[in-house]
Amino acid sequence: MLILAGITAASCSAPTPGPGPAPAPGDDGGGSEEGGCDTAAPGPLGLELLAGSLGGTGNADGTGPAAAFDVPQSVAVDRTGNVYVADSGNSTIRKITAAGVVTTLAGIAGMPGDADGTGGAAQLADPEGVAVDDAGNVYVADSFNRTIRVITPSGAVTTLAGSPGALGSADGTGADASFYIPTGVAVDGAGNVYVTDTGNFNIRKITAGGSVSTLAGTTGVGGSADGVGPAAQFNRPIGIAVDGAGNVYVADQESHTVRKITPAGEVTTLAGSAGNAGSADGTGAAARFDHPAGVAVDGAGNLYVGDEFNGAIRKITPAGVVTTLAVTDGTGGSADGGGAAVRSLSPEGLAVDAAGDIFVADALNSIIRKVTAAGVVTTLAGTASLAGGMDGTGSAARFFTPSGVVADRSCNVFVTDAGAVRKITSAGLVTTLAGVAGRFGSADGTGSAAGFESPNGIAIDGTGDLYVADEGNHTIRKITPAGVVTTLAGTAGARGSADGNGADARFDSPAAVAVDASGNVYVADLGNVTIRKITPAGAVTTLAGSVRMQGNVDGTGTAARFHVVAGVAVDADGNVFVADFGSDAIRKVTPAGDVTTLAGTPFVSGSADGTGPDARFNAPTGLALDSAGNLLVTDAGNSTIRKVTAAGVVTTVAGTPGLAGIVLGAAPRLSSPQSVTVAGDSIVVTDNRAVLRLRHGAP
Numbered sequence: 001m002l003i004l005a006g007i008t009a010a011s012c013s014a015p016t017p018g019p020g021p022a023p024a025p026g027d028d029g030g031g032s033e034e035g036g037c038d039t040a041a042p043g044p045l046g047l048e049l050l051a052g053s054l055g056g057t058g059n060a061d062g063t064g065p066a067a068a069f070d071v072p073q074s075v076a077v078d079r080t081g082n083v084y085v086a087d088s089g090n091s092t093i094r095k096i097t098a099a100g101v102v103t104t105l106a107g108i109a110g111m112p113g114d115a116d117g118t119g120g121a122a123q124l125a126d127p128e129g130v131a132v133d134d135a136g137n138v139y140v141a142d143s144f145n146r147t148i149r150v151i152t153p154s155g156a157v158t159t160l161a162g163s164p165g166a167l168g169s170a171d172g173t174g175a176d177a178s179f180y181i182p183t184g185v186a187v188d189g190a191g192n193v194y195v196t197d198t199g200n201f202n203i204r205k206i207t208a209g210g211s212v213s214t215l216a217g218t219t220g221v222g223g224s225a226d227g228v229g230p231a232a233q234f235n236r237p238i239g240i241a242v243d244g245a246g247n248v249y250v251a252d253q254e255s256h257t258v259r260k261i262t263p264a265g266e267v268t269t270l271a272g273s274a275g276n277a278g279s280a281d282g283t284g285a286a287a288r289f290d291h292p293a294g295v296a297v298d299g300a301g302n303l304y305v306g307d308e309f310n311g312a313i314r315k316i317t318p319a320g321v322v323t324t325l326a327v328t329d330g331t332g333g334s335a336d337g338g339g340a341a342v343r344s345l346s347p348e349g350l351a352v353d354a355a356g357d358i359f360v361a362d363a364l365n366s367i368i369r370k371v372t373a374a375g376v377v378t379t380l381a382g383t384a385s386l387a388g389g390m391d392g393t394g395s396a397a398r399f400f401t402p403s404g405v406v407a408d409r410s411c412n413v414f415v416t417d418a419g420a421v422r423k424i425t426s427a428g429l430v431t432t433l434a435g436v437a438g439r440f441g442s443a444d445g446t447g448s449a450a451g452f453e454s455p456n457g458i459a460i461d462g463t464g465d466l467y468v469a470d471e472g473n474h475t476i477r478k479i480t481p482a483g484v485v486t487t488l489a490g491t492a493g494a495r496g497s498a499d500g501n502g503a504d505a506r507f508d509s510p511a512a513v514a515v516d517a518s519g520n521v522y523v524a525d526l527g528n529v530t531i532r533k534i535t536p537a538g539a540v541t542t543l544a545g546s547v548r549m550q551g552n553v554d555g556t557g558t559a560a561r562f563h564v565v566a567g568v569a570v571d572a573d574g575n576v577f578v579a580d581f582g583s584d585a586i587r588k589v590t591p592a593g594d595v596t597t598l599a600g601t602p603f604v605s606g607s608a609d610g611t612g613p614d615a616r617f618n619a620p621t622g623l624a625l626d627s628a629g630n631l632l633v634t635d636a637g638n639s640t641i642r643k644v645t646a647a648g649v650v651t652t653v654a655g656t657p658g659l660a661g662i663v664l665g666a667a668p669r670l671s672s673p674q675s676v677t678v679a680g681d682s683i684v685v686t687d688n689r690a691v692l693r694l695r696h697g698a699p
Contacts, residue, residue, distance in 0.1 A: 046698030047654065047668030050413070051397045051428045052690035053386035054662055057366045057671070059090045059109035060102075065383045067102035069094065070109075070672070072361040073128040074184065074239075074294060074349025075368060076138070083351065083359050083380070084138050085368060086130040089672065093127060093140060093151060096368060096381050105138065106157050110660045110672070112619055112637055113605065114145045114164035122157035124149065129185035129240070130349075131193070139193050141182040144564070144582065148182060148195060148206060160193070161212050165563065165582065165603070167529070167550035169200045169219045177212035179204065180548070181527075184240035186248070194248050196237040199527060203237060203250060203261060215248070216265045220548075222495050224255040224274035232267035234259065235274075235493075239295040239306065239349065249303055251292040254493055258292060258305055258316060270303070271322050275493075279310045279324075287322035289314065291440070294350035296358065304358050306347030309440045313347055313358060313371055325358075326375045336369075336378050364400055364418070385689055389420065389437025397430035400438055402686040404458035404469070404512070404622075407679035414466055415691055416455035421468060421479060424691060426679070433466075434483045442473045442492035450485035452477065453492075457512030457524065457567070457675070467521050469510040476510060476523060476534060488521070489534050497528045497547040505540035507532065512579075512622075514570040522576050524565035531565065531576060531589055543576065544593045552583040552602035553595075560595035562587065563602075567675070569623040569631065577631055579620040586620060586633065586644055598631075599648045607638045607657035615650035617642065618657075622675035622686075634673040634685065641676060641683065641694070653683070654694055662687060668694065 058068030070089025077083050081098035084105070092107035106122045113123030127149075129141030136153040139160070147162035161177045168178030180199025187193050191208035194215070202217025216232045218225075223233030237259075239251035246263040249270070257272035271287045278288025292314075294306035303316040304325070311328030346364035353359070359380065360369040367382035388398030400418035407413050413424040420435035434450045435441075441451020453472030460466050466479040467488065475490035489505045496506030508527025515521050519536040522543070530545035544560045551561030564582030571577070574591040577598065585600035599615045606616030618637030625631055631644040632653070640655030655670040663669035673687045682695040 044666045045654065045668070045694060045696055046666045047662075047664050047670075048693050048695070048698040049395060049428075049664060050684065050691045050693040051394055051424050051430045052399045052402065053395060054664075054688075054690055057089055057385055057688050059087075059092070059660070061094075061104055062102055064100040064381055065379070067094075067096075067100075067381045067383075069366045069368070069382050071363050071366055072349070072368065073363060074130050075351045075359045075361045076130045076132040077351040077353045077359055078132045078136055079134065079354070081353060083368065084130050084132055085361060086127040086140065086349070088126050088128055088143075088363075089366075091124050091126060093124070093130065093138060100381050102381050106151050106155050110637065110639065110658070112144065114142075114147070114159075116149075116158050118157065119155040122151075122155075124157075128183045129196070131185045131187045133187045133191060134189065139185050139187050141185040141195060143181055143183060146179045146182065148179070148185065148193060161206050161210050165550070167199075167548065169197070169202075169214075171204075171213050173212065174210040177206075177210075183238050184251075186240045186242045188242045188246055189244065194240055194242055196240045196250060198236055198238060201234050201237070203234070203240070203248065216261050216267050222254070224252065224257065224269075226259075226268050228267070229265040232261075232265075236495075238293050241295045241297045241303070243297045243301055244299070249295050249297060251295045251305060253291050253293060253308075254495075256289045256291065258289070258295065258303065271316050271320050277309070279307070279312065281314075281322050281324055283322070284320040287316075287320075293348050294361065296350040296352040298352045298356060299354065304350050304352055306350045306360065308346060308348065311347070313350070313360065313375075326371055326377055387689055389417070389432070391422075391430050391432055393430070394428040397424075397428075399689050399691070402689065402691055403456050403674050405675045405677045405684055405686050405691065406458045406460045406466070406624075407677045407684060408460055408464060411679045411682075413677065413679055413684050413691065414458055414460065415686060416452075416458050416468060419452050419455070421452070421455060421458065421466065434479050434485050440472070442470075442475070444477075444486050446485070447483040450479075450483075457510075459513045459515045459521070461515045461519055462517070467513045467515055469513045469523060471509050471511055471526070474507045474509060476507070476513065476521060489538050489540050495527065497525075497530070497542075499532075499541050501540070502538040505534075505538075511565065512567045514568045514576065514623075516570045516574055517572065522568050522570055524568045524578065526565055529562050529565060531562070531568065531578060544589045544595050550582070552580065552585065552597075554587075554597055555595055557593040560589075560593075562595075566621045567623040567634075569625050571625055571629055577623055577625075579623050579633060581619055581621055584617045584619065584637075586617070586623075586631065599644050599650050605637065607635070607640065607652075609642075609651050611650070612648040615644075615648075622673070624676045624678055626678050632676045632678070632683065634676045636672050636674065639670045639672065641670070641673060641685065662690065662692070665698075 057070035060068040085094040090109040091112040112125035125144035138151040184196035193206040225233040236254040248261040290309035293308040348363040349361035358371040365384040404416040420437040457469040498506040511526040512524040523532040553561035566581035567579035576589040583602040608616040622634040
């Protein structure tokens with residue numbers, strides 16, 4: 001064994017042929033014998049690019065291409081042509097003038113929080129929705145804080161409704177109201193604010209005085225039923241817009257439809273067919289969408305839709321006639337142009353101005369685009385990150401959103417990407433094992449015949465079988481070394497919290513997985529705020545936490561509370577470790593379901609090393625164990641990798657708190673590390689569009 005900056009790393013070896021026990025932590029087993037591990041060279045710990053592009057996301061004010069964004073989720077435009085951006089990855093709200101000059105209106109890039117204040121004194125956490133009223137006040141769906149915020153033209157931020165971190169569905173005034181996952185926001189001429197409360201499957205209304213009521217939808221029950229008020233059902237409502245008559249329009253993403261709500265709360269389906277994804281133009285139910293995300297409405301009542309998985313901008317007339325205004329050519333990238341020549345990978349959020357120009361938050365490219373009424377696309381601000389699904393070696397390969405990462409005994413690395421699982425040898429050769437990067441679906445099958453929607457966490461057992469948290473499909477998938485994909489538990493598109501066997505079980509946006517020596521799979525069930533266990537036969541039970549009961553409470557089983565479960569790892573004794581992203585703490589769950597806090601002080605963020613409650617984290621996301629039982633943590637908000645011993649002693653392995661930005665070499669810096677694994681004598685991290693490797697002797 002070698003010591004890597006205080007991390008005990010096991011050398012890689014050829015996998016045990018046939019069935020066998022899972023490897024010790026840090027020695028993830030299985031996979032083919034290609035690849036292999038390099039012997040650690042002498043010298044200081046250094047950071048190198050394993051595969052992908054360093055031209056990722058960023059945070060820079062400036063004009064046009066000099067500006068940088070981090071996965072912008074939505075846009076709004078005011079009467080004078082200023083565009084406001086929910087810059088989700090930076091946890092900020094940005095402003096773009098008509099000339100393309102970008103400034104930061106509120107929040108601190110890379111420092112999520114919930115503080116009210118002015119400009120940089122305020123803090124937000126993963127804002128996803130943004131709207132602007134006639135007076136220039138900006139309304140924000142502050143998703144991770146579960147609140148709706150208001151920003152004055154001078155940048156003063158206050159909380160209109162909800163209480164930071166208080167998950168729920170209560171109607172009421174101001175802080176007495178609660179939201180689950182507020183995602184989209186719109187404002188009408190009278191100052192009423194409309195919210196897609198995605199986690200509650202409903203649409204909320206907030207008066208100018210902060211009084212919250214539920215306009216439509218069955219709280220906690222997903223579906224696609226038309227009806228009035230609570231009789232209606234939505235299935236992941238995302239984008240929202242309101243017209244001059246007070247009609248509300250919703251992009252109902254997992255129903256693949258666009259819905260209309262009258263001021264009286266009557267819900268109808270304007271276009272698309274529930275459960276039937278596609279790309280066909282047509283009228284009403286004859287049209288097809290594939291995961292519509294953003295919506296905007298013009299003065300004539302025409303609706304514009306960001307059809308995310310089709311990479312298209314669609315137009316719907318008041319009579320429900322759907323046409324395609326602009327669409328990607330399917331090759332990836334971010335080229336401007338007209339009609340089918342444009343490459344617009346992820347039209348997440350839309351806004352339309354008085355002249356009929358459409359502004360697009362192009363999330364995967366991290367840029368803001370402009371689309372004319374004729375369908376001509378230009379880039380208003382930002383420089384497209386080098387996203388894509390190309391296989392290749394090292395910097396010639398491209399990723400969309402590399403997230404989960406795990407290594408086998410031969411030091412091959414497996415990474416979840418948008419719609420796919422990719423494989424990287426120790427020499428940096430990238431191939432696609434299953435799915436197609438940039439294409440989304442839910443089909444089982446072999447290689448490119450399989451489909452994933454939002455694959456996130458990934459784990460590997462002793463025979464080389466991979467397990468994937470397919471967050472968007474609400475399922476756990478299994479992949480053999482030959483790339484054969486099956487569904488281990490859950491049913492695609494059926495969100496819920498039921499225990500049961502295989503397809504009878506239900507998950508809600510599972511974010512991470514880990515597998516023990518007996519083949520049991522542990523799941524960070526993000527939407528349910530619980531830790532689930534799946535036996536090799538597919539029997540699902542809930543190990544700890546209570547469904548949708550958010551908090552930070554130590555205890556046993558359902559008496560315990562988690563805040564936002566982002567990462568999991570399991571040791572040789574069956575103890576499960578949880579990155580509790582929302583409370584900035586690392587939790588431990590015994591096989592009996594006893595939950596304790598191993599390190600960090602709940603809801604006190606920071607970057608301090610120390611023991612147990614004296615340590616501080618800022619948005620921990622990914623976890624991995626080395627062969628000595630030390631825990632590695634991607635501390636995303638601090639842009640660092642941390643180590644936690646079994647006794648809870650926390651030290652910083654790589655990165656500098658508060659200094660975001662990838663810097664290779666002997667003084668390594670990270671940007672927003674998401675997941676981590678140990679591969680022989682190296683630590684491998686996903687960060688922006690790149691897969692990075694920390695090892696001694698790296699140039």
